Amino acid sequence: MAQRFQTLKGFRDFFPAECAARNYVFDVWRRIARRYGFVEYEGPILEPTDLYRKKSGDEIVGQLFCFQDKGDRDVSMRPELTPTLARMAAAKEREFKKPLRWFSIGQFFRYEKHQKGRGREFYQFNCDILGETSPLADAELMALSIDLMRELGFTKEDFRIRVSDRNAWVSFATDKGVSDGQITDFLQIVDKMERTPKEKTEELLGNLGLTLSDIEGFIASGAEASPALKEVLSNLEARGFAEYVEVDLSIVRGLAYYTGAVFEIFDIGKGMRAVAGGGRYDQLVGLIGGVDMAACGFAMGDMVITDLIRETERPNQLLEVAEAFASGVDVSIVIADPEKQGEAAGVVQQLRESGLRVIAPFSPAKIGKQFQAAEQAGAKLAIVIGGEYPELTVKRLEDRTESTVDVSGLSEAVAGLLSS
Amino acid sequence: MAQRFQTLKGFRDFFPAECAARNYVFDVWRRIARRYGFVEYEGPILEPTDLYRKKSGDEIVGQLFCFQDKGDRDVSMRPELTPTLARMAAAKEREFKKPLRWFSIGQFFRYEKHQKGRGREFYQFNCDILGETSPLADAELMALSIDLMRELGFTKEDFRIRVSDRNAWVSFATDKGVSDGQITDFLQIVDKMERTPKEKTEELLGNLGLTLSDIEGFIASGAEASPALKEVLSNLEARGFAEYVEVDLSIVRGLAYYTGAVFEIFDIGKGMRAVAGGGRYDQLVGLIGGVDMAACGFAMGDMVITDLIRETERPNQLLEVAEAFASGVDVSIVIADPEKQGEAAGVVQQLRESGLRVIAPFSPAKIGKQFQAAEQAGAKLAIVIGGEYPELTVKRLEDRTESTVDVSGLSEAVAGLLSS
Numbered sequence: 001m002a003q004r005f006q007t008l009k010g011f012r013d014f015f016p017a018e019c020a021a022r023n024y025v026f027d028v029w030r031r032i033a034r035r036y037g038f039v040e041y042e043g044p045i046l047e048p049t050d051l052y053r054k055k056s057g058d059e060i061v062g063q064l065f066c067f068q069d070k071g072d073r074d075v076s077m078r079p080e081l082t083p084t085l086a087r088m089a090a091a092k093e094r095e096f097k098k099p100l101r102w103f104s105i106g107q108f109f110r111y112e113k114h115q116k117g118r119g120r121e122f123y124q125f126n127c128d129i130l131g132e133t134s135p136l137a138d139a140e141l142m143a144l145s146i147d148l149m150r151e152l153g154f155t156k157e158d159f160r161i162r163v164s165d166r167n168a169w170v171s172f173a174t175d176k177g178v179s180d181g182q183i184t185d186f187l188q189i190v191d192k193m194e195r196t197p198k199e200k201t202e203e204l205l206g207n208l209g210l211t212l213s214d215i216e217g218f219i220a221s222g223a224e225a226s227p228a229l230k231e232v233l234s235n236l237e238a239r240g241f242a243e244y245v246e247v248d249l250s251i252v253r254g255l256a257y258y259t260g261a262v263f264e265i266f267d268i269g270k271g272m273r274a275v276a277g278g279g280r281y282d283q284l285v286g287l288i289g290g291v292d293m294a295a296c297g298f299a300m301g302d303m304v305i306t307d308l309i310r311e312t313e314r315p316n317q318l319l320e321v322a323e324a325f326a327s328g329v330d331v332s333i334v335i336a337d338p339e340k341q342g343e344a345a346g347v348v349q350q351l352r353e354s355g356l357r358v359i360a361p362f363s364p365a366k367i368g369k370q371f372q373a374a375e376q377a378g379a380k381l382a383i384v385i386g387g388e389y390p391e392l393t394v395k396r397l398e399d400r401t402e403s404t405v406d407v408s409g410l411s412e413a414v415a416g417l418l419s420s
Numbered sequence: 421m422a423q424r425f426q427t428l429k430g431f432r433d434f435f436p437a438e439c440a441a442r443n444y445v446f447d448v449w450r451r452i453a454r455r456y457g458f459v460e461y462e463g464p465i466l467e468p469t470d471l472y473r474k475k476s477g478d479e480i481v482g483q484l485f486c487f488q489d490k491g492d493r494d495v496s497m498r499p500e501l502t503p504t505l506a507r508m509a510a511a512k513e514r515e516f517k518k519p520l521r522w523f524s525i526g527q528f529f530r531y532e533k534h535q536k537g538r539g540r541e542f543y544q545f546n547c548d549i550l551g552e553t554s555p556l557a558d559a560e561l562m563a564l565s566i567d568l569m570r571e572l573g574f575t576k577e578d579f580r581i582r583v584s585d586r587n588a589w590v591s592f593a594t595d596k597g598v599s600d601g602q603i604t605d606f607l608q609i610v611d612k613m614e615r616t617p618k619e620k621t622e623e624l625l626g627n628l629g630l631t632l633s634d635i636e637g638f639i640a641s642g643a644e645a646s647p648a649l650k651e652v653l654s655n656l657e658a659r660g661f662a663e664y665v666e667v668d669l670s671i672v673r674g675l676a677y678y679t680g681a682v683f684e685i686f687d688i689g690k691g692m693r694a695v696a697g698g699g700r701y702d703q704l705v706g707l708i709g710g711v712d713m714a715a716c717g718f719a720m721g722d723m724v725i726t727d728l729i730r731e732t733e734r735p736n737q738l739l740e741v742a743e744a745f746a747s748g749v750d751v752s753i754v755i756a757d758p759e760k761q762g763e764a765a766g767v768v769q770q771l772r773e774s775g776l777r778v779i780a781p782f783s784p785a786k787i788g789k790q791f792q793a794a795e796q797a798g799a800k801l802a803i804v805i806g807g808e809y810p811e812l813t814v815k816r817l818e819d820r821t822e823s824t825v826d827v828s829g830l831s832e833a834v835a836g837l838l839s840s
Contacts, residue, residue: 004710005471005507008495011464013508016522019460035772037749037779037797040439044431044541045465045527046485046497051425065466067487070531075428077466077497087425088433097796099782102436107465111490121464134782136761147772238762239769290424329457341556342658349659352455352567359457362519362554376517377457 010120021319022123025302025309026105028151029125033103036144038127041102043084045109049076051083054288055257065109065120077109081126082281082297083288089130090289098131098293119303127278128297130285135228138261138280138296139235145265145276145298146236146244152305153314156243159275163233163263164251166279168226172218178208184256190215191252219249228261257281260296267308275308276300330418332374333360336367336386344385347392347407354411356418381417383410430532430540441739442543445722445729446525448571449545453523456564458547461522463504465529469496471503474708475677485529485540497529501546502701502717503708509550510709518551518713539723547698548717550705555648558681558700558716559655565685565696565718566656566664572725573734576663579695583653583683584671586699588646592638598628604676610635611672639669648681677701680716687728695728696720750838752794753780756787756806764805767812767827774831776838800838803830 007013014022030040049066065077078084081104089100104126111120127144129137142161149159166187173186189196189204193215196204202212223229229247236245253262260280267273278298285293309319331351335344344360351358359377361370367384374382375397384393390407396417405413427433434442450460469486485497498504501524509520524546531540547564549557562581569579586607593606609616609624613635616624622632643649649667656665673682680700687693698718705713729739751771755764764780771778779797781790787804794802795817804813810827816837825833 004510005468005474005503005708007464007507008466008468008493009491011466013464013504013511014462015508015512016459016461019462022462023460034777035775037777039436040443041436042434042439042442044427044433046428046431046529046541048425048428054425065487065489067485069485071429073428083425084433087427088435091433092435097793101779109466121466129782132782136782139765140782143769234762235765238765240766241769288425342654345559345655345658346660349563349661355455357454357457359521362549362552362556362560373517 008120012119012121021306021309022302024319025152025306026123028148029103029105029300032144032148032151033125033127035147036101036140038101038103038144040104041085041088042104042106043078043081043088045078045107046075047078047084049074051087051288052076052079055083055086055284063110063112065111079108079110081106081108081124081299082128082284085126085128085130085297086285086288086295089293089295090285090291093289093291093293099137100128100130102130103127123302125300125302126297127299128295130295131293132296133282133294135231135261136235138228138263139232141278141296141298142232142236142245142263143239143241145263145278145300146241148300149244149265149275152309154308154312155314158267158269158308158312159244160246160266160268161244161263162246162248162251162266163229163261164247164249164253165226165229165261166252166258167228167260168249169218169252172225173208173210176210176214178210182208186210187252187256188254190250191254194250222247222249225249226261232261253277253279257284257287259283263298265300267304269308269312271308271311273304273308275304328378328380329357329359330379331356331358331381331383331414332370332377332379333358334367334370334374334382334384335361335364336384337389338364340385340387340389343389343407347383347385347410350407350411351414354415356414381414383414428540432539432541441726441729442722444739445572445726446543448568449523449525449720452564452568452571453545453547455567456521456560458521458523458564460524461505461508462524462526463498463501463508465498465527466495467498467504469494471507471708472496472499475503475506475704483530483532485531499528499530501526501528501544501719502548502704505546505548505550505717506705506708506715509713509715510705510711513709513711513713519557520548520550522550523547543722545720545722546717547719548715550715551713552716553702553714555651555681556655558648558683559652561698561716561718562652562656562665562683563659563661565683565698565720566661568720569664569685569695572729574728574732575734578687578689578728578732578734579664580666580686580688581664581683582666582668582671582686583649583681584667584669584673585646585649585681586672586678587648587680588669589638589672592645593628593630596630596634598630602628606630607672607676608674610670611674614670642667642669645669646681652681673697673699677704677707679703683718685720687724689728689732691728691731693724693728695724748798748800749777749779750799751776751778751801751803751834752790752797752799753778754787754790754794754802754804755781755784756804757809758784760805760807760809763809763827767803767805767830770827770831771834774835776834801834803834 052060069075178186193201258279259282262279264274265276280296282294348358348360382395392405395402472480489495598606613621678699679702682699684694685696700716702714768778768780802815812825815822
């Protein structure tokens with residue numbers, strides 16, 4: 001027996017139904033991004049490993065699909081897009097008017113434990129505004145992420161956007177006497193507070209001269225603690241989005257490079273999963289590309305959101321529509337007289353040139369079998385080509401009504417039947 | 421100064437204009453494939469290296485981006501899709517009605533010398549029919565490849581499809597006494613004939629008991645040599661495609677796994693480049709997946725076709741339209757009164773909810789600058805929000821005509837102006 005091959009652990013095969021669902025999510029990402037005036041770009045899937053070391057330090061290498069290529073370069077399959085974006089934006093900085101509104105849809109790779117909602121490969125939507133310091137750019141990204149969720153069929157019963165401000169934390173800590181060199185440690189403590197025993201947090205804060213009640217007091221102050229957040233909130237409110245927004249200063253987001261507003265889209269159902277997240281990172285383009293450029297952005301992966309669509313009662317319908325659409329055809333040809341294969345080829349071509357999705361049998365088969373194949377292909381119409389050619393029978397499969405059409409008027413007749 | 425990173429050799433950055441051109445080609449691939457009733461699928465970018473060894477032998481490894489992953493698996497970034505397709509189709513063979521009409525658009529990787537039209541990374545359109553032995557399936561793929569070229573703007577002045585039949589060569593060689601074990605060597609000789617000195621070819625053929633004039637005589641016999649090709653040709657003629665087709669038995673296509681009709685789309689301009697190619701491979705699904713399934717397919721890469729579009733006078737226009745489309749917005753907001761930032765946010769949201777592509781400034785700027793930004797963004801309309809709110813001024817940038825609209829009737833007025 002032949003050797004059977006398996007898909008690598010953490011990697012996915014996209015059979016047609018899964019591919020249609022994937023494309024449905026891609027289409028929503030792309031449509032909403034364009035509505036916000038964003039343009040699409042893409043970078044390489046393979047990059048020098050140093051690009052990721054520069055941003056995230058050596059620890060990142062443990063999670064990378066990295067290797068030496070045949071030219072002895074130390075390369076990695078990309079785990080994220082932001083370093084590539086920083087490289088690209090810096091390289092052609094002068095060619096583009098600021099602010100840049102850029103989005104991308106691509107695949108990413110992380111060597112980590114394979115578990116639900118987390119593969120070793122995933123698609124991600126990345127959306128960034130570069131060259132703009134105004135908090136209204138942060139608000140624009142938050143609004144975009146809210147509109148993504150709404151377009152995917154979710155409502156305020158399903159999700160919230162939690163917003164915070166790293167900069168407000170830095171001001172707070174500095175006012176309390178935390179030194180510049182200790183700020184990152186401080187933010188790590190706050191970030192891990194929820195998952196750390198209270199005594200341990202007290203102890204760590206104590207080392208920096210702070211108490212837990214200082215922190216709790218700051219969190220309770222909410223948007224008052226951050227002028228940027230106040231501007232963001234009033235802008236989201238003007239868009240009619242207040243009901244989706246929660247200020248939650250306990251959100252810090254672990255990544256060391258955030259410098260201002262940060263946010264996460266949260267599933268408020270049982271899962272309490274983060275669906276998307278991002279924030280302001282004004283230093284990174286300079287660090288990677290050597291050109292100072294303010295920046296903010298966010299990313300949404302395909303796995304959690306697709307799980308969420310499948311699990312949620314309401315938007316499942318959209319997914320089913322997408323799946324049915326991607327597999328259906330408009331017309332299936334039934335060849336009643338095998339001598340009419342050539343005429344059938346002409347009819348098929350005529351219909352396809354009018355933009356319709358058309359299939360025809362490759363081998364002779366009984367008429368009943370051909371009608372069965374038409375139904376299985378999701379065809380709306382079957383067109384029977386037989387001895388009466390150029391007269392054709394058009395059958396609407398939904399209600400089995402029939403009509404007779406001359407081949408010269410076929411495209412028009414079919415367009416009429418498909419739109420009725 | 422910060423370290424500057426470079427794109428790896430043979431890999432591409434897709435800045436917005438290049439990404440729009442890429443997406444334009446993807447859209448044509450997808451649209452035509454759907455018109456032919458094909459459904460989209462996708463496989464993993466990383467596969468076990470053995471999958472490619474099984475199909476192509478050990479030599480292939482020299483051209484792969486292959487490595488040991490952190491779990492000591494011998495893995496490769498995929499150089500092609502056919503082995504993955506064979507694995508997938510065999511794995512779920514019973515779930516799908518035959519024939520399968522499947523297409524895919526994805527990225528592939530080969531470690532080879534970087535040169536024009538050939539990178540270490542490329543996108544490829546793969547289109548296959550599985551579970552069908554009729555030559556009409558081969559004809560369907562050829563027709564699809566012709567329609568791709570036409571949809572991309574090419575005419576019979578630009579390209580031909582050259583068709584041949586490996587099976588006819590095998591019959592010919594067998595009749596001439598070439599043994600089964602020598603057939604592959606024989607096909608290699610024919611495949612390389614054009615690039616090999618005549619004496620050398622004579623010598624190699626002599627070893628198999630053949631002469632050059634035997635071969636030339638066979639090539640001259642054309643479609644008469646192959647019942648399958650005769651059926652293919654008559655089918656393509658019935659579709660109105662005769663003018664694109666040339667029978668050319670000298671085409672063998674090097675790949676050892678072809679078993680029937682083979683074809684290539686050729687640029688007939690100066691370049692004489694192969695743009696796409698494929699054929700019948702009835703043994704491969706059995707070899708890889710352990711399930712016997714007839715199959716034929718073809719692939720088109722993005723690099724040669726995109727070069728060809730750029731170089732050809734006629735279809736360049738299409739590409740420009742695509743590029744302009746991807747970067748343009750419908751409406752750019754001009755905020756004449758900075759106090760009206762909130763009202764502007766509401767207007768932006770209203771227009772986006774009607775599906776329009778809208779941008780607004782994030783920071784206060786002079787009105788002239790804002791109009792300039794609107795033009796640079798390719799906006800069709802500028803909407804001025806000032807002290808007269810809820811009265812707005814809508815300016816058509818093409819001809820600078822202005823009208824005044826109340827915010828309550830804005831979406832309707834804008835839809836009218838954009839469609840006129």
